[in-house]
Amino acid sequence: MSYLFPPPPTVSVPIVGRGERFPVHRIYCVGRNYEEHAKEMGFTGREPPFFFLKPADAIVVADAGQSATIPYPSLTKNLHHEIELVVAIGTGGRNIAAADAFNHVYGYAVGLDMTRRDLQGEMKKQGRPWCIGKAYDHSAPIGPITPAAQAGDVVNAAIWLQVNGADRQRSNVNKLIWNIAETIEHLSAAWELQPGDLIYTGTPEGVNAVVSGDTLTGGVDGLVPITVKVA
Helix, strand or coil: CCCCCCCCCCCEEEECCCCCEEECCCEEEECCCEHHHHHHCCCCCCCCCCEEEECHHHEEECCCCCEEEECCCCCCCCEECCEEEEEEECCCECCCCHHHHHHHEEEEEEEECCEEHHHHHHHHHCCCCCHHHHCCCCCEEECCEEEHHHCCCHHHCEEEEEECCEEEEEEEHHHECCCHHHHHHHHHHHCCECCCCEEECCCCCCCCEECCCCEEEEEECCCCCEEEEEC
16 A cells, blocks of 8 residues: 555553553543542532543653653743543443453553643633644643553552642542543443543643643552653
């Protein structure tokens, strides 16, 4: 088979303890999935889960023990951090029951859902899709994927983010409104999940702006932490 121009390389994420890499198919994100974050965004209560997507090539890998660098994006004056637990799907499926969900999980990673908050807000006001605020280049930093068997008690793990050494976000994965299994159940009812899918499961309270020169360090207990610098 020949192509008009060379196809883009496969986006992939390193796996802890393995030479193979995890090829990325799609990036799904869950909106407002911690109650306190929902409140700080002007919402309350347990609403039905909703999802948005980022392109696979929005991934920026922060290798273990190293920092990744992302450029301050164009068009925004209000770039926000959102620390998240990322679920890596190893076995696909449609209409996956919550009771079976963990059979489809390959592993977990720490991720950042970087957000052009001002652009997202303008699109919300106009009733338009807010892809421009979420799905832009370099908007999905991620650390290495830890296989599920090595990840420990991830459903009860602390999740945190510091900017320049100061706490910004600190919570626990057990405060997810829709937990990992429920999220997979709802998501697989809307899309057929595939091996290589990543699910950014939502961010806790404390989201705020970063500027050029800031260093973000975040983690989920039991997983490889990430460090990202904003150029």
